[in-house]
Amino acid sequence: TQWFSKAPAKAVVAQKTPIKVELVAGTTYKWCVCGRSKKQPFCDGSHFFQRTGLxxxxxKVQETRTASLCTCKATQRPPYCDGTHKSERVQKAEVGSPL
Ligand code: FES
Incomplete structure (x- = not known):
């Protein structure tokens, strides 16, 4: 029962630089929010298996294009990198730990 009342886990820093990917129009992508996926910047189900509550x-994108997707999980413009990874807060954090 405690399992249900548990607050969601915090996202952890997966990497400190974005990953450039080609996004194909009309395809649904799942961007990793929890930072635990081993297939960054996309989801591999770790949020579920590690019971993060996230x-x-x-x-989706309207037109096929390349984009830099956030891996530090601190962007204010998810799923896109907004440069937040360059901040001292992220640079001082440990990979695999929350900010
Ligand atoms: S990788 Fe997160 S803001 Fe750039």
Missing amino acids: APLKF
Whole structure:
């Protein structure tokens, strides 16, 4: 029962630089929110298996294009990198730990 009342876990820093990917128009992508996926920047189900209480962010693009997706999980513009990874807060954090 405690399992249900548990607050969601914090996202952890997966990497400190974004990953450039080609996004194909009309495809649904799942961006890793929890930072625990081994298939960054996308979800591999770790949020579920590690019982984080978090869920990936589903998104689509209108036109096929390349984009830099956030891996530090601190962006204010998810799933896209907004440069937050360059901040001292992220740079001082340990990979695999929350901010
Ligand atoms: S990788 Fe997270 S803001 Fe750039």
